[in-house]
Amino acid sequence: MTVRRNRKVKILATLGPASEKKEQIKQLFLAGADVFRINMSHSDHETLRSRVRLIREVEKEVGRPIGILADLQGPKLRLGIFADTKVELVNGSRFSLDSSDKPGDTTRVQLPHPEIFGSVKEGDILLLDDGKVRLRTVGTTADAIHTEVVTGGPISNRKGISFPDSTLSFSALTPKDRADLDAAVDAEVDWIALSFVQRPEDVAEVRKLSRGRTGILSKIEKPQAVERIHEIIELSDAIMVARGDLGVEMPLEKVPGIQKQITRAARQAGKPVVVATQMLESMINSPMPTRAEASDVATAVFEGADAVMLSAESAAGDYPFEAVAMMNRIAEEVERDPYYTNIIYAQRAEPEATGADAISAAARQIAETLHLATIVCYTSSGTTGLRAARERPQTPIVAISPIIGTARRLALVWGLHCVVSEETGILDEMVDRACSTSYKVGLAKPGQRVIITAGVPLGTPGATNMLRIAFVGSDGLGGI
Numbered sequence: 505m506t507v508r509r510n511r512k513v514k515i516l517a518t519l520g521p522a523s524e525k526k527e528q529i530k531q532l533f534l535a536g537a538d539v540f541r542i543n544m545s546h547s548d549h550e551t552l553r554s555r556v557r558l559i560r561e562v563e564k565e566v567g568r569p570i571g572i573l574a575d576l577q578g579p580k581l582r583l584g585i586f587a588d589t590k591v592e593l594v595n596g597s598r599f600s601l602d603s604s605d606k607p608g609d610t611t612r613v614q615l616p617h618p619e620i621f622g623s624v625k626e627g628d629i630l631l632l633d634d635g636k637v638r639l640r641t642v643g644t645t646a647d648a649i650h651t652e653v654v655t656g657g658p659i660s661n662r663k664g665i666s667f668p669d670s671t672l673s674f675s676a677l678t679p680k681d682r683a684d685l686d687a688a689v690d691a692e693v694d695w696i697a698l699s700f701v702q703r704p705e706d707v708a709e710v711r712k713l714s715r716g717r718t719g720i721l722s723k724i725e726k727p728q729a730v731e732r733i734h735e736i737i738e739l740s741d742a743i744m745v746a747r748g749d750l751g752v753e754m755p756l757e758k759v760p761g762i763q764k765q766i767t768r769a770a771r772q773a774g775k776p777v778v779v780a781t782q783m784l785e786s787m788i789n790s791p792m793p794t795r796a797e798a799s800d801v802a803t804a805v806f807e808g809a810d811a812v813m814l815s816a817e818s819a820a821g822d823y824p825f826e827a828v829a830m831m832n833r834i835a836e837e838v839e840r841d842p843y844y845t846n847i848i849y850a851q852r853a854e855p856e857a858t859g860a861d862a863i864s865a866a867a868r869q870i871a872e873t874l875h876l877a878t879i880v881c882y883t884s885s886g887t888t889g890l891r892a893a894r895e896r897p898q899t900p901i902v903a904i905s906p907i908i909g910t911a912r913r914l915a916l917v918w919g920l921h922c923v924v925s926e927e928t929g930i931l932d933e934m935v936d937r938a939c940s941t942s943y944k945v946g947l948a949k950p951g952q953r954v955i956i957t958a959g960v961p962l963g964t965p966g967a968t969n970m971l972r973i974a975f976v977g978s979d980g981l982g983g984i
Contacts (some may be wrong), residue, residue, distance in 0.1 A: 507534070507568050508945050511835045512833040512919035513804075514538040514811040516573065516778060517828055519555055520546065526558045528825075532818060533562055535825050536832030538915050539571035542693070543819065544680075546552045557692045569922050571695065571893060571915035573721065574688035576681045578699025579674060583632070584614030590660040592636055593653045597912055599829075600646035600781035601630075601665075606610070616648065619674045624649050628669040632659050634664075643769065668753035671728050673858045676706035693841040694912045695719045699916050702728040707739040709754040716889075718894060721778070724766055725749035733769055738936025742916065743770045744813070748781040767807045772853040774894040778919050779804040780813035784831060788821035808848050808896055848896045855895075860968035864891035867957050867971055871899035877948035877976070878902050882958035882969075884927075886910045888968045892957065893918045900947050901962060904937065921945060934958065935974045936981040943980035950978045 517537035523529060529540065542555050556572055563570045587607035593599055598929075601615035608614060615621075621644065624630075630639040630651060637659050639651035676698055677685070688696055698710050701722045710720055722729070722736050725746035730734055737743055745763045754762070763779060770777035783801050784793045804812050812835070818825040821903050838844055855861035871879050880902045883889040889903035889910075896918065903920045905911045906927035914922045928934050938956045942948035953975050959967035 569911035573695035869894040
C-alpha cells in the first residue's frame, strides 16, 4: 500500500474513546491523519503503551512512517471547595484566595498551591473557570491573595484558575508530567508536547530530562510565552499555537494576530508550527463544520502552518473520520487556490548565512525554474528535510532517511513525503534511489528530472553540502 497525500500541510489527530481501536486508527490515517496525539491528561501509562503499539501496527500495514505526539498535562491550577458547593461572586465585592483548607464562602476560598502566593502582585488579573469570572489583585500576604471582583458570576468546587499577568515560579513539569515523560520516551514516541510553557528554562528542563530521545514541541498558551517567543522557539524542536488557553489568558481579539506572529516566527526559524484548538469544534456533534470553522482551517493553511490539529473532534466526537476527511478536503482545496502560492511565497523566510540554507534555497529555486519533478533530500538527523520544507517550494519534497525515528518525526513537517531506506555511502546508488523512490511514489515519470540534496560524506548529520540534478530513466533509476 502506497499512501501519498495530495497536500503539503499535515494533519494531527487526537486519539480517544471514539478512535482507540486499531481499525479506527487505520481509518483515521487513510482519511488523512499524519500524526497521532495521545493526551496524557486522559491517558494512563498502559493506555499510552497500548495506543503506541496499535499505531505501530497500523504503520506496518500502510507502509508509511507515522508520527506520535504525547501531550503532557502540565500544572492544572484549581480552587479548593466551597461549604455550599457553589457561590455567586458579585461585581465590586472583595474575595480572597488563601492557604486555609477551611471550605470557602462568598468572601474566600482555598488556593491549594502555596508556591503561587509570592508570584502575584497588586494589579494582576486572576481568571476563574476559563475566564468567566475575573478578579483584580488589590493586595497580597505570604499566604493570601486579596482581590476585587471585576466580572462576577457563579463559581463552584475545584474550578480552574489562571494568572495571565503573573510569571509563576514553579516548573512547567509536575510530578505526573515527569512520570508521563519517562513513560512516553520509553514507549518511543516521536514528540513530547510541553504544556503551559512560560519561559525558555521550561523547555531546557524537558530537553535535559529527555536526553535527545524525542522531539520537544512547546505549546504557546500563556502571555509570558508570547513575550519570549523567539527564545522559546530557539530551544524547541517545534511550536504549537494552543489557542484554547491562549484565548482565556489573553484578550480574545488578540489571538488571531498572535497566531500569525508565532507561525511566521517559527517558519523563519525553520521549526515546525502546529495550529490547534476548536478548528472543527462543531463536528464533535455534527457531520458538517460551520463555514467559519472551514475558514479558520483555511487561514492556517494559507499562513503556511506545518500542521493543523483536531482535538475532541477525533478523540471523543460522533464523527471522527468525517472530521479528518473534512480537514483533508479543506487543506487540499486551499493548496489548489490560485492565490495560495503567491501568499506562501510572500511569507518565505530569507535563507540564513549557512551552506545548508544556501543549498536548500538553491534547490527550491532550481526545481521551480526547471520544473523538476521532485526535490529529494537525504537526511539522517532531519535537518536537511527541515531546511527543504522551510523554503515552502511548489515542487514536491521526498525526504529519505535510514532512521525510522527521523522519518516519523518529520511526518509533522510541511510538504515532506518521508521514506525509510537503507543508508548508502555510494553516490551513484544514492542517485538511483532518489530517482526510483520518486518514481515509485508517483511523483516522477521516466524522462523527468529530480534534484537531490545531501550531506557529504553521506550520513553526516546537519552537513547539507551537495546538490545534484538527475534524470529518471525508463527503468525508474537514475539516467544520464
